[in-house]
Amino acid sequence: MLVNVRAGDESALNRLLPLVYDELRKIASSYLSQEHSSQTIQTSDLVHEAYLRLAEADVTWQNRAHFFGIAARSMRQILVDYARRRNAEKRGGGMTRVSLTESVLLVDEDFSRLLMLDDALKRLEQVDSRLCKVVEMRYFSGLTIEETAEALSVSARTVENDWNLAKAWLFRTMSS
Amino acid sequence: MNQALWHRVREVFGEAYRIPAANRAAFLDKTCGADADLRGEVASLLAALDQADAVFQPLPQSLVSSAASEIPAGRRIGSQIGSYRIVRLIASGGMGEVYEAARDDGKFQRRVAIKFVRSFLSQEQMIRRFDAERSLLASLQHPNIAQLIDAGSTDEGTPYLIMEFVDGERIDEYCDARQLSIAERLRIFQVVCGAVRFAHQHLVVHRDIKAGNILVDAGGIPKLLDFGIAKLLTEEAAPGERTLTGLGFMTPDYASPEQLRGEQATTISDVYSLGMLLYKLLTGRRPYDFRSSHPFDISQAILDSEPTRPSGKPVAVTVAGATPEKVRKTLSGDIDAIVLMALRKEPEYRYQSVQDLSDDIGRFLANRPVFARKGEARHRAAKFIRRHRSASIATLLVCLALIGGVSGVLWQTKQAEHERDIAQIEAQKAKRINGFLRQMISESDKNWYNHGQGPDATAIQILDAAADRLENELQEEPAVKAELHMTIGNTYLALGKVEQARHHFSSALQLRRTAYAASTHELMESEYYLAGAYEHLSSVDTSAADSAESLFKRVIDTLSMPSQRGDIYLPYAYQDYSGLLLQEGRIAEAESCIVRALPLFVDFFGEKHIASAACYNVLGHIAEFSGDCVRAEKNYRRATSNLMSCADRTDANVIESMEALVHCLISRGAYEEADSLLRRYSAPSASLTPYEGVLLARLLCCGAWLHTIRGELGDAEKTVALAKAAIRKSPENEIRKLNVRELIDIEEGRLLIARGWYSHAREILLITRTNMKKRLDHFDHIAASCNALLELIPRGNGGARGTPPHG
Numbered sequence: 001m002l003v004n005v006r007a008g009d010e011s012a013l014n015r016l017l018p019l020v021y022d023e024l025r026k027i028a029s030s031y032l033s034q035e036h037s038s039q040t041i042q043t044s045d046l047v048h049e050a051y052l053r054l055a056e057a058d059v060t061w062q063n064r065a066h067f068f069g070i071a072a073r074s075m076r077q078i079l080v081d082y083a084r085r086r087n088a089e090k091r092g093g094g095m096t097r098v099s100l101t102e103s104v105l106l107v108d109e110d111f112s113r114l115l116m117l118d119d120a121l122k123r124l125e126q127v128d129s130r131l132c133k134v135v136e137m138r139y140f141s142g143l144t145i146e147e148t149a150e151a152l153s154v155s156a157r158t159v160e161n162d163w164n165l166a167k168a169w170l171f172r173t174m175s176s
Numbered sequence: 177m178n179q180a181l182w183h184r185v186r187e188v189f190g191e192a193y194r195i196p197a198a199n200r201a202a203f204l205d206k207t208c209g210a211d212a213d214l215r216g217e218v219a220s221l222l223a224a225l226d227q228a229d230a231v232f233q234p235l236p237q238s239l240v241s242s243a244a245s246e247i248p249a250g251r252r253i254g255s256q257i258g259s260y261r262i263v264r265l266i267a268s269g270g271m272g273e274v275y276e277a278a279r280d281d282g283k284f285q286r287r288v289a290i291k292f293v294r295s296f297l298s299q300e301q302m303i304r305r306f307d308a309e310r311s312l313l314a315s316l317q318h319p320n321i322a323q324l325i326d327a328g329s330t331d332e333g334t335p336y337l338i339m340e341f342v343d344g345e346r347i348d349e350y351c352d353a354r355q356l357s358i359a360e361r362l363r364i365f366q367v368v369c370g371a372v373r374f375a376h377q378h379l380v381v382h383r384d385i386k387a388g389n390i391l392v393d394a395g396g397i398p399k400l401l402d403f404g405i406a407k408l409l410t411e412e413a414a415p416g417e418r419t420l421t422g423l424g425f426m427t428p429d430y431a432s433p434e435q436l437r438g439e440q441a442t443t444i445s446d447v448y449s450l451g452m453l454l455y456k457l458l459t460g461r462r463p464y465d466f467r468s469s470h471p472f473d474i475s476q477a478i479l480d481s482e483p484t485r486p487s488g489k490p491v492a493v494t495v496a497g498a499t500p501e502k503v504r505k506t507l508s509g510d511i512d513a514i515v516l517m518a519l520r521k522e523p524e525y526r527y528q529s530v531q532d533l534s535d536d537i538g539r540f541l542a543n544r545p546v547f548a549r550k551g552e553a554r555h556r557a558a559k560f561i562r563r564h565r566s567a568s569i570a571t572l573l574v575c576l577a578l579i580g581g582v583s584g585v586l587w588q589t590k591q592a593e594h595e596r597d598i599a600q601i602e603a604q605k606a607k608r609i610n611g612f613l614r615q616m617i618s619e620s621d622k623n624w625y626n627h628g629q630g631p632d633a634t635a636i637q638i639l640d641a642a643a644d645r646l647e648n649e650l651q652e653e654p655a656v657k658a659e660l661h662m663t664i665g666n667t668y669l670a671l672g673k674v675e676q677a678r679h680h681f682s683s684a685l686q687l688r689r690t691a692y693a694a695s696t697h698e699l700m701e702s703e704y705y706l707a708g709a710y711e712h713l714s715s716v717d718t719s720a721a722d723s724a725e726s727l728f729k730r731v732i733d734t735l736s737m738p739s740q741r742g743d744i745y746l747p748y749a750y751q752d753y754s755g756l757l758l759q760e761g762r763i764a765e766a767e768s769c770i771v772r773a774l775p776l777f778v779d780f781f782g783e784k785h786i787a788s789a790a791c792y793n794v795l796g797h798i799a800e801f802s803g804d805c806v807r808a809e810k811n812y813r814r815a816t817s818n819l820m821s822c823a824d825r826t827d828a829n830v831i832e833s834m835e836a837l838v839h840c841l842i843s844r845g846a847y848e849e850a851d852s853l854l855r856r857y858s859a860p861s862a863s864l865t866p867y868e869g870v871l872l873a874r875l876l877c878c879g880a881w882l883h884t885i886r887g888e889l890g891d892a893e894k895t896v897a898l899a900k901a902a903i904r905k906s907p908e909n910e911i912r913k914l915n916v917r918e919l920i921d922i923e924e925g926r927l928l929i930a931r932g933w934y935s936h937a938r939e940i941l942l943i944t945r946t947n948m949k950k951r952l953d954h955f956d957h958i959a960a961s962c963n964a965l966l967e968l969i970p971r972g973n974g975g976a977r978g979t980p981p982h983g
Contacts, residue, residue, distance in 0.1 A: 117231065127182060139232050161190035164228075168189075168221040171228035 068143065068151040072136035079140065080118045083111035120173045124166060130154075131166040138163055181213060188218045193225055257290055257336065258326065276341060287341040288325060291405075292334050306335060313404050316378055320371035322391075322401045342399045344391030348456055355496035358506050361457045362537050364398055369450060369534035371400050376443045376530060380404040383441045385449035386430040387456055433521045436475045444523040447533055451518025451526075455483075458507060460492030463519060483519050485512040510540045513548035535781075538822070542782040639667055643680065654691035658684040658698070665705060669712070674909060678709035696740060704731045704745045704752075711756050715913040721756065728753035747776035747787070754794055759913070763801050770794045786829055789818040793833050796840075805844060812837035831871040838878045847882060854879050870910045873902040873920065880923040884930050892927050896920060918944050918958050925965050934969045941966050 125132040130152065137148045138159075145163070149156040177185075188207050195203050200222060208215035252262050252275060260277035266289065267274045279286045306327045313324040326338040345353065347368070351361050368390060372382060382389075382403050392398045432448035435441050455463050463483030466474050487508035491500050498506075514536050520526045527533040536547045643664050650657040665680030685702035688694035707727035714721035728749050735746040754769035774791040781787055796811035815833040819825050834853060841850040854875075876899035883892035899920050903911055911917060921944040928937035945962040 113233070127177070128186070158190075161186070161193075164193050164225060165186060165189050165221065167228035167231055168193075168225035171231050172220065172224040174231065175224075 068137055068141060068147075069133055072133070072141040072143075075140040076118070076121075076136050079114060083114040116174055117170065120170045123173060124169060127169070131162050131169070134159055134162040135166050135170070177217070181217070184211075184214050185217050185221070188214065189221055192218060192222060197226075252292065257330070257338070258328070260288055260290065260338065262290065277338075287343075289322075289339045289341045291337045291339065292330070293336065303329065303335070312378070312380065316375055316380060316403055318371050318374045320367055320397065320399055321375065321403055322399045324403070337405065339401070340399075342391045342393065342401065344393040344399065346387050347390040347392050347398055347453075348387040348460070350392040351457055352460070352494050355494045357495055357498070358458060358503060358511075359541060362541055364392070364396075365450075365454055365457060366534050366537055368398050368400065368453070369530050369537075371398075372446055372450065373530040373534070375403055376446070381441050381443055382446050382449070383435070384430070385446055385453060387453060390453070431478070432523070433479050434523060436478055442523065443530070444526055444528060447518055447527050447530055448520075448523075450530060450533060451515055454518065455486055455515050458491070458493065458511065458515070459486050459489075461489065463515075479521075483516065486515050487512050510546045510548070514540065514546055517548040538784075539782065542784060544782045639664060643668075643676070654687045655694070658687040658691075658694070658702070661687065662702065662705065665709070669705075669709065674709055674712045674907070678706065678713065681706040681709055696734065697743060697745075700731050700734055700740075700743065700745050703727050704749050707731065707749070708752055711752060712909055712913070714756065714759070716909050721760065724756055725753070728756065744780060747773040747780070750776070751787070751791060751794070758794065758797055758801070761801075763798055766794070767798045770798070784818045784821045786819065786822055786825060789815045789822065789825075789829065789833065791815075792818065793836055796836055800836075800840070805840060809837070809840045809844075812840055826868075828868045828871055831868065831875050835871065835875040835878060838875065838882075842878060842882055842885070847885065850878070850882055854882065867906065867910055869902040869904070870906045870914055870916055873899040873906075873916045874914060876902060877916075877919045877923050881926065884923070884926050887930070889927060889930055892923070892930075896923050896927060899923070915948075915958055918948060922958065922961050922965065925962070929965060929968050938966065938969055 121132055121135060124135070133152065134148060137143045137151060138145075143151065145156050145159050149159045152159065188204070191207070192200050192203055204215050204218060208218070252273070253264060255262050257277060260279050262275045262277045264276050265273060266276055274289055274291045277288050277290045279288070310324070310327050314326075317323060322340040322342050324337060324339055327336065328338075329335045344350070347364070350356075351364065356364070372385065375382060380403055382400065384402060384405070385400070389401045390398050391401065430449045430452045432441070432445040435445055452463070455461070463486075464474075464477040464481055465484075466477050485508075487504045491503045491507070493500075493503065495503050514533070517525075517536075518527055518533055527536070532547070539546045646657065646660055646664065650660070661680045661684035665677045665684065668674070668677035668680065681702055685699070685706055688698050688702055704727070707724045710720040710724035710727065714724060731745060731749040732753065734740060735743045735749065740746075750769045750773035754766040754773065757763075757766035757769065770791055774788065774795075777785065777787040777791060792811045792815035796808045796815060799805070799808035799811060812833060816830075816837050819829055819833055822829075838850050838853050841847075841853070876895050880892045880895040880899065883889070883895055899916075903916055906916075921940050925937045925941040925944070928934070928940065941962045945959050945966075948959045948962070
C-alpha cells in the first residue's frame, strides 16, 4: 500500500490516512497514560514518533516526504475533528464556556480559530496545494523549515517563501 | 485566478517580501510593469503579511494531547481474558500493548504476559493465521523459549497472545550490568543459538531476534520472546512476489537485508539477526553508522554499506578486569571473522545454519581454528556437519535441510576467488539450486496455510514433489542436479525415508561418476552417504550390509591417500563403518576403525564435540562387548561429560550416551548414581523426533529395570508403557537396528517375573529369544539376558502367582 502512495496514488493515500491518524492518536494517548502524565507533548514529537513506528511497518518508503505529508494531514484532521466536536458539544449543551482538560483551560476561541483556519486551508489547497502542505507540516506537525524542505524535496528558501505567502493569503482570506 | 498568474504572484512575492517595506513599491513597479492584476495581488498579499502572524498562534499543547487522547493506554487493566486477570501494563507501542496478567484459582498462581496486537492484516486474516500457527508455536517447548500458551481475540475483535511471563533483564543489559567477560557473553549467546536452532528444527523462524526480545532471568537463563510472532503479524510474500509490508513490526536495525527487501525470511535470516545481536553483546555498538535513526536511513545502511568489524572501533561494553582496548584485542581476528560471516549481505555467504554459527563460536572458545577463517577443508567440514546432523535428527524439517544443502557450494566459491571462472560457474550453480529449493519451500508454505496440514505431512509431500520434478529437470546441468539429489536424499534420510534417500544418493553418485568431471571429494561424498543409507537399511535387508561395507571401504581407501588428506568424510566413514562392524559382532575391526576416527575428529573439532563424544561412546560399546565393564564405563563417562559441554548437543546425543552409561551403572549395581542420572535427565519434551523416540525408549528400559530391581513395580510398569509409547511413531528400521522391542520385552519379562506371573513371562522371553536367534547371532547379549531371566523362573511353577523372587 505504501508503495502506491509513493507512486502518488491518491486512493492509496486515502486508505493510509486512517492508519496514520490512528497511530498519532495512540501515541498521544500513551503519553497521557500514567507513566507519562507529567510530560507534555509537542505535535512534532508526535509526528516523529509516529513516523518511526509506521515506517517500521514498511521500509519500502523511499523518503520521508510522503509520510510527513500524511502525518501532517492527519494531525490537522485530528485537531480539527476535536475542535468540531467540542464546538458541537458547546452548542448542544449551551453552557460550556471552557473545557477542563489536564488542568489546562482551553477556550472556545481556540476551537473556532482552528475551524476557520481549516476552512481557509481548504480554499488555499485549490489555489496552490504545496502551500497547503507547507502549512500543515510547519503548523500542524511542527516541522522546521529545513525538515519541511527535505520532506518536500525543495529548497529551504522556497519553503520560506511558501510559508510567508501562505500566511499572507490565509490572513487575507480569514479576515475578509 | 489562473495558474499562470498565480505562478507569477508567487515568484514576485518571494522576492518582494524580503525587501524592506519602504522599497517594495519601487520593486513592484519595476517587476510588474503594466500587469496591474499581478501588482494588485502581490501588493495586497504583502499588506496582509504584516499582520499575518496572528493566523498561526501556537497550538495549545493541551489541545494536542486532549485531541489525541481518546484511547488511553492501559485501559485493559483489571479486565479478564479467559481465566487471567490483567494486572499491569508492561509496554505499549506500535505493535500493540503487553500486559502482565495473573491466574489465581486458589490452588496455584500463574503469571502470564498477554499481548494485544495491532496488525495491518484484517481480523479475518489474523484469525486464519492464528489457527494455522497456534499449535505449532505452542509445541515449541524449550527451556530457553518463552512459551506461547494460548491465543484468541477479544469480544471487540482484537487478537491477543498469552505467553509465558518472563521476569528478567534484556540480555545486553544483563551482560553489561554483570560485566561479563567475552567468553561468558559468547556462552550465553550459544544458549540463545540453541533455542533458535530448536525452533528451526520445528519449522519456526523467529524473524525478529533482537536484544529486546531476549530476557535473562535471575538465574542467568536467557529466554527468547515472541517466537514466530512476527510471521503471524506480517504479510507474507506469495512465491515470486515481494511483500509490501513484509517487515511488519520489525526493528529495522536487526532485520536482514533480504527481510528489508521484503523477501521471505528464512532460517538464515535469523542467522543474520543473531549476528547483529552478537555484535551488540560484544561491542555495545551497532555494525553500521546511520545517518539518523530514521528507519529509512537504517535500511539504507544495512542494504548498502559494509559493517565495521567488531574490533574496528572502541567498544562500549563493560567487562570486569579488562580495559576497552583489551576487549577490542580479544575481538580482533577470529571473532571479527565469525561476526562478519553471520552478517554477510547475501544469505548464501553466511553461516548456513544457527548450528554452524554456534559451532564456530565453540571452536573459538576451545582455542581451535574457526571455520570462518579456515580453508577448504574446514568448509567441507561444516558442510558435512550440517548434513550429518540432518541425517541424525530424524525430523529435521525440509525447510532447513533444503536451504542448508546449498551452502557448501558457495563457500567453496569464496575459496576459489583466484579462479574466477570456476567461481562464476559455481555461483551460477548455487543460484540454480537455491532457486529450485526456494520455490519448493514457498510452495510448501503456501500449501500449509491453505490446507492447514501438519508440518510432517507437508514436508514429505513437498519433498516428493521436488523429487519428482528433479527427475526430469536440469538434464544439461549434471553438477547442479547431483547436488540437488544429495540434498533431497539427506532430507529423506532426516525424515526416516531411507529407501528414497538411497535412491537419490545413488542417482547423485551415478551423475558424478558419468556425467561430468566431479572431484574426488564429491564422489566420496555420494559414496559415503549411499553407504550410510545402506547401513540404515541393513537391519531390514541383509544384502544392504554388504553394499554398505564395500562402499565404506572404498571411501576409506580413497580418502586415506595422501593427496586427499584432510577430508572430513574420512573420520565419519571410519565411525559409521565401525558402527556397522559392531552390529555384525566384528569387534576387533570396529575398534581399529574407531581409534582412527577419534584423533581425526579431535583434530577437526576438538574433544568437546558431538562427533568426538560419539567415538567415546563406540569405544564404550566395544569394551562392553569384550566384557571390560570398567573400561566401558570410563568411555561412557567421557562421552557424556564431553557432550555436556557441547552447546550444540541434541536430545538424541544426550539420551544415547546417557543410556549407555546408565546401563553400565545398573549392571554393576551402582543404583544410586544410575537413579540420579535418570532423574537428572528430566522427562523429555513432547517434541521428540521419531528417531529420538527410539533412543528414549532404550533409556526408559533402563529406568524400568532399575525400578524393578528396587521393587517399585508400579513405576516399572508405567515406565515400560512409556517406552512403548515412545516408539509409536518411529521408523521400523531404526527400532530394529537398536533392538528396542526386544529390550522392552525383556523389561516386561523382568517385571512379570517380579510379580510372579511366570508363565506369561516365560512366553514373552522365549519369543524374544527366538526372534533374536533368527537374526544375526551377535546380539547374544540380548539372548543372554533372556536366558538369565528365564533361569529365574522357578521350574514347575507355570501359571500360578507365586512370591516374587528377590534380587
